[in-house]
Amino acid sequence: MADITTAAGSPRPPIPLLPVRNAVLFPGTVLRLHAGRPSSAALAADLKAGESLIGVVAQKERGQDEPDFGDLHPVATLARVVELGRTQDGAWLVVVEGLSRFALTSLASTEPYRWATGEDLPDRGGDTPEARALAEAVKERFARLAQAGASLKPITVTTRLLEDPGLLADRAASAMGLSTEQQVDLLAETDVVARLRAVLARVDELARVQEIRKKIDDDVRAELGKGQKEHILRQQLRAIQKELGEDDDGDELGALKKRLDDAQLPEEARKVADRELRRLEAMNPQQAEHGVIRTYLEWIADLPWSRRGEGTLDLKKVREKLDADHYGLDDVKKRILQHLAVLKLSGNPRGTILCLAGPPGVGKTSLGQSVADALGRPFVRIALGGVRDEAEVRGHRRTYVGALPGRVIHGMRKAGARDAVVLMDEIDKLGKGWAGDPEAALLEVLDPAQNKAFTDHYLEIPFDLSEVLFLCTANDLSTLSPPLRDRLEVIEIQGYTPDEKVRIARAHLLPRQLRESGLAEGSLAVTDEALAAVVRDYTREAGVRQLEREIGRLCRAAALEVADRDDGAHAPQVVDAGDLVPRLGRPRFTAEVAERTRIPGVATGLAWTPVGGDILFVETSRMPGTGRLEITGQLGDVMKESARAALTYVRSNAGPLGVDPEFLGRTDVHIHVPAGAVPKDGPSAGVTMFTALTSLLTGRKVRSDTAMTGECTLRGRVLPVGGIKSKVLAAHRAGLTRVVLPHRNAADLDDVPAETRAALDFVLVEDMEQVLEAALEPAEARPPADALSGRGRGAELAVA
Numbered sequence: 001m002a003d004i005t006t007a008a009g010s011p012r013p014p015i016p017l018l019p020v021r022n023a024v025l026f027p028g029t030v031l032r033l034h035a036g037r038p039s040s041a042a043l044a045a046d047l048k049a050g051e052s053l054i055g056v057v058a059q060k061e062r063g064q065d066e067p068d069f070g071d072l073h074p075v076a077t078l079a080r081v082v083e084l085g086r087t088q089d090g091a092w093l094v095v096v097e098g099l100s101r102f103a104l105t106s107l108a109s110t111e112p113y114r115w116a117t118g119e120d121l122p123d124r125g126g127d128t129p130e131a132r133a134l135a136e137a138v139k140e141r142f143a144r145l146a147q148a149g150a151s152l153k154p155i156t157v158t159t160r161l162l163e164d165p166g167l168l169a170d171r172a173a174s175a176m177g178l179s180t181e182q183q184v185d186l187l188a189e190t191d192v193v194a195r196l197r198a199v200l201a202r203v204d205e206l207a208r209v210q211e212i213r214k215k216i217d218d219d220v221r222a223e224l225g226k227g228q229k230e231h232i233l234r235q236q237l238r239a240i241q242k243e244l245g246e247d248d249d250g251d252e253l254g255a256l257k258k259r260l261d262d263a264q265l266p267e268e269a270r271k272v273a274d275r276e277l278r279r280l281e282a283m284n285p286q287q288a289e290h291g292v293i294r295t296y297l298e299w300i301a302d303l304p305w306s307r308r309g310e311g312t313l314d315l316k317k318v319r320e321k322l323d324a325d326h327y328g329l330d331d332v333k334k335r336i337l338q339h340l341a342v343l344k345l346s347g348n349p350r351g352t353i354l355c356l357a358g359p360p361g362v363g364k365t366s367l368g369q370s371v372a373d374a375l376g377r378p379f380v381r382i383a384l385g386g387v388r389d390e391a392e393v394r395g396h397r398r399t400y401v402g403a404l405p406g407r408v409i410h411g412m413r414k415a416g417a418r419d420a421v422v423l424m425d426e427i428d429k430l431g432k433g434w435a436g437d438p439e440a441a442l443l444e445v446l447d448p449a450q451n452k453a454f455t456d457h458y459l460e461i462p463f464d465l466s467e468v469l470f471l472c473t474a475n476d477l478s479t480l481s482p483p484l485r486d487r488l489e490v491i492e493i494q495g496y497t498p499d500e501k502v503r504i505a506r507a508h509l510l511p512r513q514l515r516e517s518g519l520a521e522g523s524l525a526v527t528d529e530a531l532a533a534v535v536r537d538y539t540r541e542a543g544v545r546q547l548e549r550e551i552g553r554l555c556r557a558a559a560l561e562v563a564d565r566d567d568g569a570h571a572p573q574v575v576d577a578g579d580l581v582p583r584l585g586r587p588r589f590t591a592e593v594a595e596r597t598r599i600p601g602v603a604t605g606l607a608w609t610p611v612g613g614d615i616l617f618v619e620t621s622r623m624p625g626t627g628r629l630e631i632t633g634q635l636g637d638v639m640k641e642s643a644r645a646a647l648t649y650v651r652s653n654a655g656p657l658g659v660d661p662e663f664l665g666r667t668d669v670h671i672h673v674p675a676g677a678v679p680k681d682g683p684s685a686g687v688t689m690f691t692a693l694t695s696l697l698t699g700r701k702v703r704s705d706t707a708m709t710g711e712c713t714l715r716g717r718v719l720p721v722g723g724i725k726s727k728v729l730a731a732h733r734a735g736l737t738r739v740v741l742p743h744r745n746a747a748d749l750d751d752v753p754a755e756t757r758a759a760l761d762f763v764l765v766e767d768m769e770q771v772l773e774a775a776l777e778p779a780e781a782r783p784p785a786d787a788l789s790g791r792g793r794g795a796e797l798a799v800a
Contacts, residue, residue, distance in 0.1 A: 009687030010255060014108040016043055017055040017076070017116040018094070019067050024183035025056040025077040026170035027098040035092035037065065043113040044084065044092035052081040056096060057104065058184055068660055069107045075188040076104055076118065098170075101187065123166040126192035130740055134196035135165035138172055141203045166192040169199045176202055216240060253281065256294070259301035266305060269461045273300050296398065296458075302413045303463065309377035309417035313344045321374035326363050327504045331491050332356060336371055339469070349419060351465075353446050355427070355472040358493030359612035359726075361543020364473040368423030371471065378420040380411040385426035390436025393445065395458035405458040408445055412463070419467040427484075428474035439484055446470060446487045476610035484669065494725040495542030495612045497756045502531045509548045510555075517555040524558045526575045528552075529739060533577040537587035540733065542612025542726065550584060557583045598704070603775065605688030606709040606731055606739070607680075608723030613730030615707060616680070618673040620692055625668025633673030636681025643671050646690035649768065650697065653716070658771075658779075659697045669693070684721035686712030687740070690768055691775050700776040706763075706777060707731045708740035716768040724748035732756050740765055740774050 018033065033056070035044040047054070057076035059067045083095035084199050101121040109115040125131060137348055149222045156668060173186045173195075182202070189195040216239040260273050280293045312318065315337055332354070356364040365381070372379030387407075388391070395406035404410075424446075430439045440464045444450045445465065453462035472488060473481070480488075496504065510526060534554075539546045558573050577581070607616045618633070629647055631640050647669065654661040671689070673680055687710035695702050709727055711719040719744045729752070731739050741749075743764040749757060763774040 011105075012078075012102055012118050014115040014117050015053065015055050015078070016046075017057060017104075017107070017114040018043055019057055019059045019072060019114070020094075021059060021062045022180050024058050024174075024180060024187055025096060025098045025181075026081055026174045026187060027077060027100050028167045028170050029174040030082065030095065031056070031079075033094045033096060034087075035094055039066065039110075039113040041092055044094050047081045047084060047094065048115075049081055049084045053099075054079055054081065054096065055102070055104075055118070056098070058180060069104070072104060072183050073188075074104055075101055075121065076116070076181055077186070077187065078102055078120075083783045101190065122194050124190050126164065128167040131165040131192050131196060133615050134193065134200060135168045138196060138200055138203060141200070141207065142172055142175075145203060145207055155779040165196060169195045170205070172199050176206060176219075178202060185573060199480050199710075223237075226419045232620075256297055256301065256675035260297065260589050262301070263301050264306040265300070266462075266464075269300060269305065272295060272461055292398065299409075299413070299459065300461070303409070304412060304416050304418045305463075305681045307417050308349075308419045308467070309375075309415075311376045311419065313340060315340055315344070318374040322370060325373070326367055327507060328496065328500055329367065329493060331361065332493070334368060335489075335491060336374070340375070349467045350448070351419065351468045351470065353448060353470040353472070353487065353489060355473045355474060355477075355488035355490045356493055357477050357490050359495055359542035359610065361541060361545030362495055363495045363543070364424055364493060365423065368421060368425075368471045368473075371469070375469070377469070378415040378417045379423070380415045380420055380427055381423045382407050382411050383425050384438070385429035386431060388431035388433035390438050391457065393438045393441035395456040397457045398460075403458055405456045406441075408454070408465070409456045409459065409463065412465075412468075418464060419469070421469045421471065424470060424472045426474070427472045428479045439481055439640065440607070441489065442551035446472070446484065448487075468533055477480060492725075494751070495729050496544060497729060497753050498532065498535050499755050500753070501539075501544055501547055502528055504544055505531050505535075505547060505551060509544060509551050513548065513552045513555040516552070517559045519555060519559055519562065522564070522572055523574065524555060524573050526554065527577070527762060529577040530575050530580060533580055534584070536733075536735075537589055538580070538584055540589050542729065544591050554583055585650065600699045600701050601692055603688050603692040603695060603702040604704075604736065605685060606707050606727035607682070607684075608726050613723065613726030613728070615730055615734050616673060616735075618671055618685075618689065620672070620694060621670045622667050622696060622697055623670070624666060626666075627664040628668045630668065630670040632671070633675075634679045635673055636679065638683050639673075639681050642683055642686040642712070643689050646686055646693055646712060649690055649712065649714060649716055650693050652714075657698060659694070663697060669696075682721075683711040684709045686710065687718060687768070687771055691771060694772060695776060698776075698779070700779050702775050703738065703777055705736055706738040706740060706775050707734075707736045708771065708772075710740070710742040710765070712768060718742045718765050718767055718771065720744040725751045726753050728760065729755060732759060737761060738763060738770055740772075742766075 018035070020033055023031060023033070035041050043054070044054075055076045056079045058073050059071055060073060061067070061071060078099045078101070079096035080099060081094060082097050083093075085093040085095075097232070102118040103121050104116050104118045106117050107114055108117055163327075164424060169186070169192065173183060176185075176199075186195060186198055189198065219239050248383060257277065276293050276297055280290065280297065283290050283293070286576050318340060319333070319337060322336065326333075335352075335354060343349060356367065358364060358661060369379050370380065384407075388712040391406060393406045393408060395409060396403035403627065405413075408422075412418070412420065424442075427442070430442075432439070445453055448466065451468075453463050454465045477485060477490065505526075506528070510524075511521065513520060514524060519540070532652060534550050535547060538550050541547070558575075561573065581587075592763070601620055602617075604615055604617070607614050629644065631643050635643070647664075650657060650659060651661070651664060687708050690712050691702060693698075707719055707727075709724075710719055713719065724741065724745050725748065728739060728749070737759070740759045740763045745764045746764055749762065763770075765771050765774065
């Protein structure tokens with residue numbers, strides 16, 4: 001590319017133009033430029049080092065990638081290309097030397113790079129005594145400022161500079177580190193005297209800044225000890241803010257103070273926070289304790305000391321929400337509504353503590369979220385299953401590295417409201433380890449008389465939990481310690497009847513599984529007969545968790561059929577009871593009571609387990625021997641004693657019962673309770689063991705439609721037992737129609753759902769004579785001797 005030269009002040013022919021983002025080239029200075037834009041790279045490829053002349057101009061907006069004429073400053077610099085090179089990534093580096101100013105008049109072309117026309121701008125008034133005097137002043141102050149330690153680029157003062165005040169002004173402007181806008185203003189100034197005055201003013205401003213910086217450095221050095229020199233930069237920043245008179249609302253410490261003020265801390269917490277704030281302000285940020293104190297204050301600021309949720313006291317809306325989310329569970333819903341009614345009438349926001357106890361799958365955990373939604377409060381779930389460390393509940397003391405609050409305070413910060421609904425899930429699954437007993441730590445949390453001032457080990461400040469609505473869930477209350485059990489208001493959820501399960505499946509489970517399977521509403525129709533068959537033949541549970549899995553299998557089978565269709569048709573699929581086997585396989589459960597009680601000695605009893613009620617069978621057998629009683633099936637001591645007591649009663653009443661009084665002298669009796677791998681215990685097996693032994697020894701069958709439970713004494717009295725609702729529901733699920741219960745358990749039948757009571761016939765008994773009358777079939781013709789001896793045969797007994 002040829003050189004372009006013109007006479008001073010005359011119009012300049014088009015010249016290649018290189019826009020730069022954040023730099024200004026002054027005449028008499030050298031600048032290294034990075035040509036990264038496509039147009040700039042194309043220009044660099046055509047340049048020749050030492051020969052080419054180009055225009056260098058600063059653009060107004062740094063982010064403009066391809067600026068137009070209006071995006072460029074009006075004054076540019078004519079420059080000679082001194083050196084060309086490439087970086088490792090292939091980009092161009094162009095070193096240019098400024099020659100003179102010129103004013104841009106237009107862009108002659110923009111492809112492949114910019115060509116600009118302009119007029120030269122020669123200096124004015126440079127050869128005057130005033131200009132030379134100002135140049136001398138700039139030289140002296142510039143040198144004095146450099147000696148004081150200011151960050152300036154060195155200027156070599158030559159005879160040429162002293163003879164050319166305009167060139168000296170340009171060199172000084174380039175060396176002072178001014179902003180792009182300030183450099184553009186100096187470049188546009190062609191009056192040398194005015195330019196020198198502006199440069200001199202900038203030099204004086206830098207001198208004042210340098211004096212302030214020196215004062216700040218002196219203040220910082222006076223505050224720092226010998227071992228704190230590495231923190232000088234942070235101390236300088238603090239001193240700068242102090243010198244400028246800026247407040248700390250915008251810095252981190254100021255923001256933390258504001259958060260603490262907004263938290264509306266109680267008096268005791270405010271005192272602690274203020275004390276820790278003073279320690280934090282006086283502490284070096286590089287100290288390890290600084291982060292510990294800061295984290296502690298952030299925890300205090302984040303807790304809901306005074307914030308409450310936007311709850312509702314509209315009992316009608318709450319009742320509708322609870323009914324929409326859960327079927328049944330009337331006791332829980334009633335208790336929640338009672339809590340709201342007291343809150344509405346008294347205005348006392350005191351919370352309550354409920355424990356939902358029952359088998360898995362009955363909706364205990366999901367009920368917590370529904371209660372929170374109905375009340376309009378935040379909801380937090382705290383999983384306690386497997387927790388073995390007391391610090392998990394109450395937190396770690398701050399003396400430990402990495403200490404944090406416990407799960408209760410974690411949950412309150414997450415909730416963001418002091419009247420949240422907190423669900424403590426699986427409270428009966430707490431463990432006990434070497435680090436303490438977490439169950440003992442819950443005594444304060446779940447005590448309405450103490451939790452107003454709950455103290456976490458980490459905070460060491462009382463926090464008010466009295467407005468929290470605590471909901472606990474458990475499967476087996478027997479594992480809880482008596483003090484913790486005493487603090488809970490227990491609401492037992494025993495399970496659902498088959499009819500209730502069908503309604504729940506229709507209203508909740510089926511729509512949810514349709515959504516999860518990607519099926520449109522109405523694309524799968526499951527009849528009530530099919531749902532009842534799923535409940536009866538494919539599930540045997542107190543809750544509905546397995547029922548939902550089976551419904552999910554139906555929906556996935558329907559989704560596969562829809563996905564396999566090629567015609568795009570989506571006719572609704574109808575699933576009836578007869579369509580279950582191809583989709584779910586063969587039924588898993590059948591009515592086995594009638595089959596297992598077809599011979600004498602078979603009785604059906606009822607049992608309570610942590611996962612709901614159930615029926616159990618006990619197999620008994622008699623064989624020639626010496627009167628030995630064998631008991632197997634992993635039976636506990638109480639159950640073994642019930643078997644011995646039943647045998648003693650039969651022997652002592654052999655005559656009235658029609659049993660040979662001498663049978664035990666020549667006969668061994670064996671009682672086995674399946675399943676053998678499951679431990680069993682409890683006193684309510686007495687009635688069923690006595691009935692089975694009497695049936696075995698008299699040859700009278702036990703009615704196949706009857707189940708029983710109750711404790712039997714040596715005198716034949718029938719004593720009450722627990723878990724009546726669960727046992728009755730289990731009998732109903734198994735297809736039984738008659739239940740023999742102790743007379744003193746009659747009041748417990750009020751807890752049984754009305755439809756279950758209507759489907760069953762209850763026989764209330766006070767002694768074993770009434771039990772035998774209700775449970776045994778009439779005597780038949782005496783069976784063969786081998787049948788009476790029991791060789792090759794067994795008798796079964798279901799126990800509670």
